[in-house]
Amino acid sequence: MGSKATPLIPFQGTTGAQSSPTLVAADHSLLELDSELDALLDQIQDEIEERGEASAEAMERFQVFCQAMDVKIDRIGRFLRIMETRAEYCKKESARYAARAKRAQNKIERTESMVLYYLASHDLKKIESHEFTLKRNKNFQDSVVITQPDSIPDDLRRFEAKIDGPLWLDVIDALPKKLAEPLAASVKSSEPSNSAIKQHVANGGVVEGASVKRGYHLRIE
Structure with missing residues (x-):
């Protein structure tokens, strides 16, 4: 008769508190439970033989x-659902706060533009x-001030x-002609490049729908 298999995970009988499936699931990982079940199946088969x-x-x-194992799987499932919901x-909160931040930034820019216009129209450098x-x-x-985005080449x-x-x-x-059309169709979006426009104007070029000028910013002290 072969020797009795040694359990991989310490265990007490049903009279012991640690034999509870809930506690066993809490104290051991899914992999540990799976390994112990494999070992138990081998032990049971040996004992039957x-x-x-x-x-x-x-x-x-x-x-x-x-x-x-059932308890562990249930816990993992509930955990994943909770994490997915979270x-x-x-x-959603990130998108909501991003939208709020954008609205706030727009308000800041509109207010700053109003103050800058007031200062410029009154030939003032500051108000206190x-x-x-x-x-x-x-x-x-x-x-770069874009007035007509669609006009930018x-x-x-x-x-x-x-x-x-x-x-x-x-x-x-390689880029044969047959790929030109699907490549053009793959463009997700395009926008004027401020750096390219600046360089083009600096080289003496003119860009319809855009201008390059030195602006002003509002400083709060």
């Missing part, structure tokens, strides 16, 4: 670990109160494209 039946202790242990909530001084300072570099735009792998590999290898 050697004795004609499995021992009560092995069957009891096997039952508890099967139940612990992740989705955070995404008991708490703040609002100053009209010239920017350190030129800014393609060579002065920045493109964002979403391209499938096979098409991308074909483009890298």
Whole structure:
């Protein structure tokens, strides 16, 4: 008769508190439970071959670990659902706060523009109160002012494209005419490139629908 298999995970009988499937599931990982069940199946098979039946202790242990596996899977499932719900909530909150931040930034820019216009129209450099001084300072570099985005030529735009792998590999290898159309269709969006426009104007070029000039920013002291 072969020797009795040694359990991988310490275990007490049903009279012991630690035999509870809930506690076993809490104290051991999914992989540990799975490994113990495999070992128990081998032990039960050996006992049946050697004795004609499995021992009560092995069957009891096997039952508890099967139940612990169910408890563990339930816990993992509930945890994943909770995390999915939390992740989705955070995404929505992130989008909501991003929208609020954008609205707030727009309000800031509109207010600053109003104050800058007031200062410029009254030929003032600053206005003061008991708490703040609002100053009209010239920017350190030129800014691009886009008045007609659709008028900006393609060579002065920045493109964002979403391209499938096979098409991308074909483009890298070569760009025959038959790929020109699907490549153009893959463009996700495009927008004027401020750096390209600045460089074009600096080289003496003219861009319809855009201008480059040194603006002002509002400083709060």
